[in-house]
Amino acid sequence: MEWLTRMNDALDLMERHMEESIGIEEIARAACSSPFHFQRMFNILTGMTVAEYMRRRRLTLAAQELAVSSAKVVDVALKYGYDSPESFAKAFRRLHGISPSEARDPDVPLKACPRISFHLSLKGDKEMDYRIVEKEAFTVVGKTIRVSLENCEEPGQQVPRFWQECNINGTTGRLASLSRDGHVLGICLDMRPDKEDYTYMIGAESRPDADASGLELREIPASTWAVFTAVGPMPDAVRNVFQRVFQEWFPSTGFEHAGKPEFERYPDGDTTSADYRCEVWVPVVKKG
Structure with missing residues (x-):
């Protein structure tokens, strides 16, 4: 390939x-x-x-x-x-x-980071259903944290811990009430190739009359989005979709990441359920 x-x-x-x-x-x-x-x-x-x-x-x-x-x-x-x-x-x-x-010292153990290589894995056991959506710029409101990519273990801990905190202190419920459609979003912002951290927001697409006091407002630019459905308990179901998007979908299509924010879209429901469904929105552009 x-x-x-x-x-x-x-x-x-x-x-x-x-x-x-x-x-x-x-x-x-x-x-x-x-x-x-x-x-x-x-x-x-x-x-x-x-x-x-x-x-x-x-x-x-x-x-x-x-x-x-x-x-x-x-x-x-x-x-x-x-x-x-x-x-x-x-x-x-x-x-x-x-x-x-x-x-x-010959008796001191050293750690090694071996050279990696990419290999093709032909799974073919599951289809990847998606749709392409054109969406105009919109405003989101929410709470943010900075996620470090320097330690590859840490991002997997920071974001779920942040969700847990926001669920406990009532932030998630408040954001759902401020949302235009009742959905809560998990948004990756400020991602830059030369930086080793990014901003993660738990937010919502804000209603014009929403009381955003104590919260942060950000603008999500207009984009073309590839939208995928994740089914199963969170956060593993969303992580699996992101991995498949980059391992299978991008390499087999004429699209690449548009370099804009990407987000997860969560409806109300039991996120630990085996049949819970949410969406992953990835901004895309046709390769030149």
């Missing part, structure tokens, strides 16, 4: 630039993709941002070099893109749990 070849071409390019700087634009170009779409695709498929993956790979190679050579720490730091031994040592300790000089 052409998509698979292009993604692996981008990985090859990244690997060749472990000892020098390379921008997301050049990496995405190797995959014949926009920077935003490549970054979002990479994050969904690997659980890491491109920057985090490059950092882990460089620190893996640096540890290997320190363990088998007499190279100075400062030289290894500069070789793998760090401006000072101090910044290198801080990043090194975060990944390996030890200082760079301790990596020379």
